[in-house]
Amino acid sequence: MINKNAQYTSINRRTKTMQPKLTLLFDPLCGWCYGAHSALAGIDAAFKPEWTLLPTGLFTKPQPMSAEAAAYYWQNDQRIAELTGQIFSTRYRDQILGDHTAAFDSTTATQAWIRLSAAQPKQSLAALARIQALRYRDGMPHDASTLAQIAAEFGLDAETFEKEMHTGWPDGAVAQMTQAQNLMQQYQLRGVPTLLFEDQVIPSQFLYQTQDLVAYIHSLTN
Secondary structure, eight states: OOOHHHHHHHHHHHTTTOOOEEEEEEOTTOHHHHHTHHHHHHHHHHHOOEEEEEEOOTTOSOBOOOHHHHHHHHHHHHHHHHHHOOOOOHHIIIIIITOTTSOBOOHHHHHHHHHHHHHOGGGHHHHHHHHHHHHHTTOOOOOHHHHHHHHHHTTOOHHHHHHHHTTOSOTTHHHHHHHHHHHHHHTTOOSSOEEEETTEEOOGGGTTOHHHHHHHHHHHTO
């Protein structure tokens, strides 16, 4: 029997000096992106890669929420939870999916992430994970006030952050989303999350299990 923990430790030791360049295409309202965070955190710890995170703007056009849409999202979320172990809480189901007056729209969350990432670039991946956990785990809305409290967790002033959130898209937002969309066209991608190693698309089946993703990236660095 292979000891996966020992295998992971061995890989981790061998890759400490390597720093691959990884690009993550995502949307904060993408449940599969949320599901990938454990594996992404694993490769972050193992390789200390040079990250480029790019929001695609995939869900920044508001869509109405309905009982049918909520049921579809919840069913899909349960698949993600089963595969990845990520938490999709009943509070999220009841308070977020159950609120049919709120549109399905990632605009505010994307704006918050761009601001957080610009202020704390080394925390870009962690900031994305926290913003997504706010929705899926904590069952809290992505409004300016709540997101400002997340910003405070990363060392920013909540009051200033909230005021900035009311000014619309931050500098650089269009450029980032355009770059992401160009990459999706270049590689003929249809959804997120997408992880690129240098200029190679990592097969999506590796994005949801830490051991598998670490081993796959290790194979690309040798």
